[in-house]
Amino acid sequence: MCYDNTTVYKRVKAYLVILFKQTGNIAASVTAGEHVYTRIPHRSWFLVLAALLCFFSAPVYAEREHTLLYVDSQESEPYNSMREMIMYHLEREGYTAGNNLELSYWSIGNASGLATRVWRTEKDKHYDAIYLGGTMATKYFKDFTFDNPNYKCVFGTVTNPIELGVIDKYNAPPKANFTGVSYPVDVASRLRFIQTIMPEAINIGYVYADMSQSISYLNELKSVLNQREFERLKFHYRKVEFVPGEGGHIRMARLAKKYVDELSDSVDLFLSPNDQMGAQKEYVEMVIQNTDKPLIALGRKDVMEWGAPISYYPSTYDTGRQISKMLVKLFEGADISTLYPEKPDPGVAINMKLAAHYNFFLPDRLIEQAGEDLIW
Numbered sequence: 001m002c003y004d005n006t007t008v009y010k011r012v013k014a015y016l017v018i019l020f021k022q023t024g025n026i027a028a029s030v031t032a033g034e035h036v037y038t039r040i041p042h043r044s045w046f047l048v049l050a051a052l053l054c055f056f057s058a059p060v061y062a063e064r065e066h067t068l069l070y071v072d073s074q075e076s077e078p079y080n081s082m083r084e085m086i087m088y089h090l091e092r093e094g095y096t097a098g099n100n101l102e103l104s105y106w107s108i109g110n111a112s113g114l115a116t117r118v119w120r121t122e123k124d125k126h127y128d129a130i131y132l133g134g135t136m137a138t139k140y141f142k143d144f145t146f147d148n149p150n151y152k153c154v155f156g157t158v159t160n161p162i163e164l165g166v167i168d169k170y171n172a173p174p175k176a177n178f179t180g181v182s183y184p185v186d187v188a189s190r191l192r193f194i195q196t197i198m199p200e201a202i203n204i205g206y207v208y209a210d211m212s213q214s215i216s217y218l219n220e221l222k223s224v225l226n227q228r229e230f231e232r233l234k235f236h237y238r239k240v241e242f243v244p245g246e247g248g249h250i251r252m253a254r255l256a257k258k259y260v261d262e263l264s265d266s267v268d269l270f271l272s273p274n275d276q277m278g279a280q281k282e283y284v285e286m287v288i289q290n291t292d293k294p295l296i297a298l299g300r301k302d303v304m305e306w307g308a309p310i311s312y313y314p315s316t317y318d319t320g321r322q323i324s325k326m327l328v329k330l331f332e333g334a335d336i337s338t339l340y341p342e343k344p345d346p347g348v349a350i351n352m353k354l355a356a357h358y359n360f361f362l363p364d365r366l367i368e369q370a371g372e373d374l375i376w
Contacts, residue, residue, distance in 0.1 A: 067128050181342045
């Protein structure tokens with residue numbers, strides 16, 4: 001076990017104070033910056049000497065501080081929740097920012113100019129690892145660092161890292177210096193979830209933002225809909241202009257309102273898009289306030305805090321654990337080629353009162369899967 005100088009000092013200080021109290025002679029004020037004056041009986045000197053020998057012979061090592069560059073696409077959901085989970089799991093692994101982990105955090109607001117500024121500021125600092133939160137951050141840093149072994153990049157909350165070009169496949173050695181955990185739950189599984197809870201539903205409203213991750217998800221969605229098991233589903237698509245910046249999602253949610261109004265009478269439900277508009281409180285609240293049709297949401301908070309009836313979502317707790325393990329291995333010197341890209345585990349969150357209102361069919365397995373993510 002390694003101790004730094006401060007830890008050893010505190011332990012020896014405490015030991016000496018206890019020792020002096022036991023001999024009945026508080027002979028020193030052992031506090032930082034004070035002169036130590038002793039008046040100890042001869043028979044106790046050998047005990048003091050033993051304590052000092054422990055101090056000077058203790059294995060005093062300054063534990064190396066590891067470094068992490070952390071770049072989010074935007075300072076909002078789902079990135080905030082993911083950051084909380086990653087830092088939580090890193091602490092459980094023994095890495096704490098401000099202690100043995102030097103953390104540099106940036107949010108680029110989906111803007112290429114700010115991404116370039118981050119790169120110019122940080123590129124020569126030799127970080128142990130770079131974490132990239134979201135499709136936009138990963139896209140920009142791919143341009144900066146791809147296939148450069150000096151930079152070890154771990155992505156999270158990325159819609160389609162294969163289409164983005166940073167990996168070729170999951171559960172296999174990465175092709176370059178990028179690995180991580182993708183964001184969305186499997187598209188086919190999400191559609192099966194809808195068919196389970198609303199077996200009679202046919203028409204689905206899908207209002208999405210004109211963002212690269214949303215277009216990627218839309219392409220995969222349309223491909224999956226060609227499968228025989230989903231041929232009866234009819235999606236009604238509406239596209240909202242992309243608004244960059246930290247508050248861009250608020251403007252996009254306002255722009256989406258007209259499409260929710262337009263589609264409300266002709267659809268059985270709305271499905272949250274897999275983009276930064278669909279992941280936000282403003283979008284969830286806008287849909288709920290402007291239609292009597294249920295919203296099948298994107299994240300856990302959508303149900304537990306923002307009022308959505310149900311969500312089939314990528315578990316941020318489990319994904320944070322998966323990502324933190326990758327980062328820890330990089331801190332410890334692992335070759336990134338040994339860290340295989342992964343998909344997230346799905347979670348379920350349900351508001352039981354709203355589920356009853358919308359007449360959702362909820363088999364026992366979904367209730368069990370939700371666990372504590374139930375509102376009664």
